[in-house]
Amino acid sequence: MPAIEVSSLTYTYPGARAPALQGITFQVEPGQLIGVVGANGAGKSSLCLALAGLIPALFHGQMQGTVKVCGLDTRLHTPGQLAGKIGLVLQNPASQLSGMRYTVYEETAFGLENLGVPRSEMPARIERVLQQVGLAALGERSPYTLSGGQQQRLALASVLVLEPAVLILDEPTTMLDPQGSQAVFKIIREAVEAGTTVILAEHHLEWIARYADRVIALAGGEVILDGLPEEVFSSPLLLEAGIGWLRCTVAAQQASPLGLWPASMPLPVTIDAAAAGFSKAARKLRDVDPDQ
Amino acid sequence: MSLKEQLKQDFSTLTLALIAVAIVLNIVLGQTVSLLKLPIFLDSIGTVLVALLAGPWAGALTGLLTNLIWGLISDPVAAAFAPVALVIGLVAGLCAKYGLFKQWWQAILSGVIITLALSIIAIPIRVYMFGGVTGSGADFITAYLLATGKDLFSAVIITVITDNLIDKVATALLAWAIVKGLPRRFTARFQRSSSVIG
Amino acid sequence: MSTHFSLYQPGSSYLHRLHPLTKLTFSLAAAVVVFGGPGGWLAALFPGLLAMLLLWRAGLAWRAALTIFRLLALLTVVLFLVHGFLNPHNKSILLSLGPFGLGQEGLAYAALVALRLAATLAASLLLTVSTQPAHLVQALAEAGLPYGLAYLLGSPLLLLPQIAGRVRSIQAAQQARGLKTEGSLLQRARALFPLAAPLIFSTLVDVEERSLALEVRGFSAPNPKTSLNELVDSPAQRTARWIMILLAGLLLAVELSWRVYASH
Numbered sequence: 030m031p032a033i034e035v036s037s038l039t040y041t042y043p044g045a046r047a048p049a050l051q052g053i054t055f056q057v058e059p060g061q062l063i064g065v066v067g068a069n070g071a072g073k074s075s076l077c078l079a080l081a082g083l084i085p086a087l088f089h090g091q092m093q094g095t096v097k098v099c100g101l102d103t104r105l106h107t108p109g110q111l112a113g114k115i116g117l118v119l120q121n122p123a124s125q126l127s128g129m130r131y132t133v134y135e136e137t138a139f140g141l142e143n144l145g146v147p148r149s150e151m152p153a154r155i156e157r158v159l160q161q162v163g164l165a166a167l168g169e170r171s172p173y174t175l176s177g178g179q180q181q182r183l184a185l186a187s188v189l190v191l192e193p194a195v196l197i198l199d200e201p202t203t204m205l206d207p208q209g210s211q212a213v214f215k216i217i218r219e220a221v222e223a224g225t226t227v228i229l230a231e232h233h234l235e236w237i238a239r240y241a242d243r244v245i246a247l248a249g250g251e252v253i254l255d256g257l258p259e260e261v262f263s264s265p266l267l268l269e270a271g272i273g274w275l276r277c278t279v280a281a282q283q284a285s286p287l288g289l290w291p292a293s294m295p296l297p298v299t300i301d302a303a304a305a306g307f308s309k310a311a312r313k314l315r316d317v318d319p320d321q
Numbered sequence: 322m323s324l325k326e327q328l329k330q331d332f333s334t335l336t337l338a339l340i341a342v343a344i345v346l347n348i349v350l351g352q353t354v355s356l357l358k359l360p361i362f363l364d365s366i367g368t369v370l371v372a373l374l375a376g377p378w379a380g381a382l383t384g385l386l387t388n389l390i391w392g393l394i395s396d397p398v399a400a401a402f403a404p405v406a407l408v409i410g411l412v413a414g415l416c417a418k419y420g421l422f423k424q425w426w427q428a429i430l431s432g433v434i435i436t437l438a439l440s441i442i443a444i445p446i447r448v449y450m451f452g453g454v455t456g457s458g459a460d461f462i463t464a465y466l467l468a469t470g471k472d473l474f475s476a477v478i479i480t481v482i483t484d485n486l487i488d489k490v491a492t493a494l495l496a497w498a499i500v501k502g503l504p505r506r507f508t509a510r511f512q513r514s515s516s517v518i519g
Numbered sequence: 520m521s522t523h524f525s526l527y528q529p530g531s532s533y534l535h536r537l538h539p540l541t542k543l544t545f546s547l548a549a550a551v552v553v554f555g556g557p558g559g560w561l562a563a564l565f566p567g568l569l570a571m572l573l574l575w576r577a578g579l580a581w582r583a584a585l586t587i588f589r590l591l592a593l594l595t596v597v598l599f600l601v602h603g604f605l606n607p608h609n610k611s612i613l614l615s616l617g618p619f620g621l622g623q624e625g626l627a628y629a630a631l632v633a634l635r636l637a638a639t640l641a642a643s644l645l646l647t648v649s650t651q652p653a654h655l656v657q658a659l660a661e662a663g664l665p666y667g668l669a670y671l672l673g674s675p676l677l678l679l680p681q682i683a684g685r686v687r688s689i690q691a692a693q694q695a696r697g698l699k700t701e702g703s704l705l706q707r708a709r710a711l712f713p714l715a716a717p718l719i720f721s722t723l724v725d726v727e728e729r730s731l732a733l734e735v736r737g738f739s740a741p742n743p744k745t746s747l748n749e750l751v752d753s754p755a756q757r758t759a760r761w762i763m764i765l766l767a768g769l770l771l772a773v774e775l776s777w778r779v780y781a782s783h
Contacts (some may be wrong), residue, residue, distance in 0.1 A: 043509045083731060087335065088510065112737035123681065124725050125732040128341065128674040131653060138747040143737035145745050173681055187736060334739050337667050338730035341674040342722050345682045348675070350715060353686050357700060357707045363715065370719070382671070390675050393652060394526055396590060397643045398636070450554065452632035454601050456594035467605035468619075495712075499719055507727060 030100055032195055032226040033057040033080065037094035040075060040084055049075040051250040053094070057228070057243075059194070062221045064237030064258070065230040067247035068271040073230040076247065077199040080228060081117040083108055099194050113144050116188035116196040120203050122180035125187075126172045133159070133175070133183055134168040140191045158190040162216050178209025185216055196220055197228045214240075234275050238262050238298040246272060263296035277303035284310070335510055336375045340383045343367030347387040361488040368410040369435075369496040373422060374511040377414025384410035401450055405443045412438040413493070414513075422517045428497035432490030439489070440481045444474070453477045459484040526586065526647040532577035534649040538752040539658035542646040544760040545570075548767035549642035553635050556767075557774040560631050567638025570645050583644045587637055594636070598629040652676050658750055666744065670733075682722055689717050 038053040050072050057063055067073045078084040082103035085092040096103045098115055119125055130136040137155045146154075159165045162182040167175065172183055181201060188196065198217065202210035214236055221227050231237055237244060237258065244261040246254035248270035254261045261267065263278055274282075277297050284290040284307070291310050297303040344367060351364030368387065372380025384406030392400025416422055416431040447453055453473045454460045459480050466476035500508065500517050508514040529535075534542070549566035556562030574580040602625035609622025646655075653673055660669040693713045694700070700710045733739075 042506060044505055078731075081735065083734060087333075087731070087734065107739065107741075108734040109737060109740035112735060112740055115735075117731070117735040119728055119732065121725070121728055124728040126677075127733065127736065128677045128729070129653065129656075129670060131651075131677070135653075135747060140736035142744050142746050143740050145740070145742040148745055148747060148749070151747050173677065184732070191737070332667055333730075334734055335727065335730040337670055338726045338733065339723075340671055341678060342682075342726050342729070344671070344675040345678045346719060346722060348679060349683050349686055350718070352683075353690075353714060353718075354711065357710060357714075359704070359707055359711065361711075363711075366715070366719070370723075386671050386675075390672065392643070393647055393655075394676060397640050397647070398590065398594075400643070450632075451594070451636070452598050452602060452629060454594065454597045456597050460597050460601060464601050464605055467601065467607065470607075472607050495715065499716070499723075503720075503723065507724065510727070 030059075031056045032059040032061070032099060033228070034097040035080070035094070036096075038079060038096055039093045040079060041091045042075075042088060043090045045090075047250075049250050050079065053250075053252055055245060055252065055255055057226060059226050060221065060224050061242045062217070062227045062229065062240060064241035064244045065228060065247065066232075066234060066237065066244060066261075066267075066272055067230075071247040071270070072250040073247060074199050075250075077117065077197050077228065077230055079103070080195075080197050081108075081115050082106060082111040083117070112140070113191045114194055116191060116193035118181075118184050118188055118196070118198045118201050120200045122177045122184060122204060123173075125184040126180065127187075131171055132169050133164055133172055136172050136183060137186050137190050140187055144191065154190050154192075158186045161189065161219065162186045163212065176209070178205050178212060181205060181209065181213055182216065185213065189216075189220065193225065195226045195228070197230075199230045200232065201229075202231070202233060234262065234273075235299070238275060246270065248272075258298050259295055259302075262298035281306060288314070332379065336371075336379055339375060339511075340371055340379060340386070343371045343383050344387045344390060346370075347383070348391055360484075361491050363488065363492060363495070365406065365409050365489070366492050366496060368406060369413045369492055370499060372410045372414035373417050373496055373500045373517050374508065374514050376513045377411045377418065380410030380414040381407045382410070384408070398451075398455075401446060402443065405439050405446065408439050408442050409435055409489070413496075417513070417516045420516065422493075422497055425494065425497060428493045429490050432493035433486065435493065436482060436485045436489045439485060440478065443481050443485075444477050447481065448474055448477050526644065527651055528579070528582065528648050529651070530577075530579075530649065532579065532649065534573065534577040534579065534645065536751065537649070538750055538756050539646075539650050539655040540662060540752075541756045541760055542650055543655065543658075544763050546643045546646045548763040550639045551767040552770050553638045553642075555774055556770040557777055560634055562770070562774070563631070563635040563638045567634070567641050570638070570641040574641070574645055574648075577649065579648055583641060583648060586644060586648075587640050590640065591633065591636055595629075595633045598633055599626065602626065602629040602632075654748065654750060657746055657748065660744075661746075661750065666738075670738070682718070685721065686714070686718055690714060693717075 034056050035053050038050055039048050040050040041048040053076065065073050065076060075084060079096055080098065082098065085104065086108050101111065103111065127136060127139045130139055134155060137159060138151055141151050141154065156165065159168060162185055164179065164182055164186060167179065172180065175183065202213050205213065210233065217227055217229060218240060229237065241258055243256065244258050245252055246261055246267060253266050253270055254264055262275055267274060275298055277300055281290045281296050281303060289310050290306055291313065294306045297306050346367035347364050350366055351362055354361065354363040365384065368380055368384040371383040385403050388399045388403035388406045412435050413431065416434060421427045421431045447455065453463055453476065462480045462483065463476050466479055467473065497517065500514060508518060549570060552566050553563045571580055574583045603621045604619045606622055606625030606628060608624045609620065611623040612620035613623055614621040656669045656673040660666060698710055698713055699706050701707065
């Protein structure tokens with residue numbers, strides 16, 4: 030069974046003139062990491078909210094089509110019912126704190142308490158997840174004394190402790206410094222390796238190009254591209270949609286007519302692929318490469 | 322719709338988050354504005370905002386809890402005036418419900434109505450629990466009125482009304498302006514806000 | 520957590536270990552007796568002394584006394600001045616200062632009000648100094664308080680320092696732009712909007728994201744909630760709570776019927 034099935038999803042916010050999402054259709058198999066890219070206003074956040082079942086339940090408005098996560102239709106289940114199965118992490122680290130708990134440890138327990146998990150099970154799960162996000166040493170600190178990056182890792186911990194099958198992240202690193210971002214990305218990768226299906230809406234195209242199994246590009250609420258990172262990130266549609274290309278891709282494209290990029294190789298979307306391509310072209314120019 | 326359904330709708334998670342934030346706004350702004358030493362407090366701005374966005378019950382709850390919480394953590398004297406804060410939220414919400422918060426001059430009128438309503442509750446508390454004084458600047462007014470021969474009750478009536486009138490009118494105006502200025506996408510999630518924005 | 524914003528003092532006295540509802544019942548019962556019990560100043564004195572005694576046994580009396588002083592000192596002074604000189608019932612003049620006379624009735628009245636306030640405050644401090652706010656909220660939730668209400672009681676306490684910090688940075692930013700917060704009335708009035716408006720707008724916009732984060736953590740899940748922290752109660756405490764409620768009710772009834780009887 031696919032982890033996520035979206036079928037002809039169209040959604041308009043109440044009072045808005047144009048739909049925020051139009052005719053979106055795609056499926057995701059369990060355990061995959063899907064990157065969602067798009068310019069601001071393209072619909073990334075709305076898509077994340079719809080996948081988490083918060084649209085339309087909390088935002089009302091008009092929705093057509095279906096969204097099924099782990100076989101559950103989001104229109105037939107309240108956010109409270111979906112909470113343990115779908116996790117959502119948002120941009121602003123501080124707003125995601127419950128505001129009801131004095132320590133990192135208790136904050137992590139918040140979701141477990143809400144879902145009625147027996148008290149005896151809580152310590153083991155909390156300690157494991159705090160280790161996972163690297164906050165084990167800060168268990169007794171107040172969440173409000175943490176840095177932005179630490180708070181975002183706490184938000185991740187609070188959601189991961191519920192062991193959701195699907196984890197959705199809406200630009201989780203936008204408000205973080207590079208170090209904080211790298212820490213978050215590492216946790217995401219480990220969650221995918223553990224079998225969680227992850228949807229990551231991001232502006233950090235390099236990371237998505239390197240680690241995502243698949244990329245979906247949005248523009249004007251519609252899906253304009255859906256495929257492997259190599260295909261999506263070298264498509265001209267990305268430039269038209271205002272998303273832009275990675276620098277290594279642009280460099281290779283400009284180098285190609287000058288003979289500085291091998292004609293047989295597709296445009297690179299990662300630094301490693303770019304390095305391989307450029308060194309191959311350099312070897313050819315020095316007539317060292319026997320394959321040419 | 323029935324009362325139970327109305328209450329459930331009025332108290333969604335979003336409303337609860339709004340009330341929690343409004344309670345904090347009441348406390349923080351009250352402290353901040355007191356530093357400016359103006360004849361206003363602005364310690365009910367959150368209450369009135371909630372009343373405009375989420376209705377009289379939510380507004381009343383905001384006021385009540387603000388004073389109870391402030392009483393719990395810092396100044397138990399404030400807890401005694403919790404009923405007054407409740408009335409502020411309730412009356413503001415009712416004014417909005419009956420169309421008295423659409424224009425700026427209506428907001429001013431609502432501020433006056435709120436002042437009169439809260440006085441009905443505040444005066445007995447002030448007289449019977451605190452002997453008519455509060456340890457604030459308004460006591461000068463009370464003292465002056467007593468010196469001119471008025472009885473305690475009348476002195477307190479006049480003090481409470483004059484003390485609160487400017488503040489509640491300013492609060493009502495500010496709350497009206499803010500609700501009008503909030504992004505449409507935000508206010509659309511609050512059914513009751515249509516009585517202010519239309 | 521900023522201690523500036525909280526009366527709670529962590530500790531391990533017997534008071535700390537009592538169930539929050541027991542302490543809450545005491546505070547409320549004491550308030551009822553102080554203001555509604557028979558005997559005027561006696562009704563205020565006994566609960567107040569009892570509260571201080573209990574606090575003393577827990578080693579918290581000194582801190583409570585300081586807090587009572589801090590909160591009531593100014594009010595008490597004003598009470599004595601206003602009622603001493605200006606109370607309309609003043610007849611027996613003890614001291615004359617020009618046209619004003621210090622009246623015995625007024626002083627007695629001021630003393631009674633001050634005593635009542637101090638006694639009620641002592642009883643409420645017994646609760647607030649020894650109870651972590653989150654535990655009080657949990658106790659209420661376990662007793663049947665709707666969860667949403669429990670959230671509203673608990674959450675502002677933690678949001679407070681965060682938003683207070685935001686005020687400081689807004690103030691600093693505005694002052695860097697030339698905002699004056701001192702000076703004439705008009706100048707100070709002008710400072711109001713640039714301070715209040717950014718704070719209100721930014722915190723309100725946050726609200727939506729906050730509520731989404733709560734939903735995602737199961738805040739409105741239909742099942743009953745469990746809790747990490749265990750609150751210890753006992754049959755003895757439960758009995759004590761009922762006794763306090765009945766006693767307070769009895770004393771109130773006595774006073775009310777006495778007043779009704781006396782007015783005939």
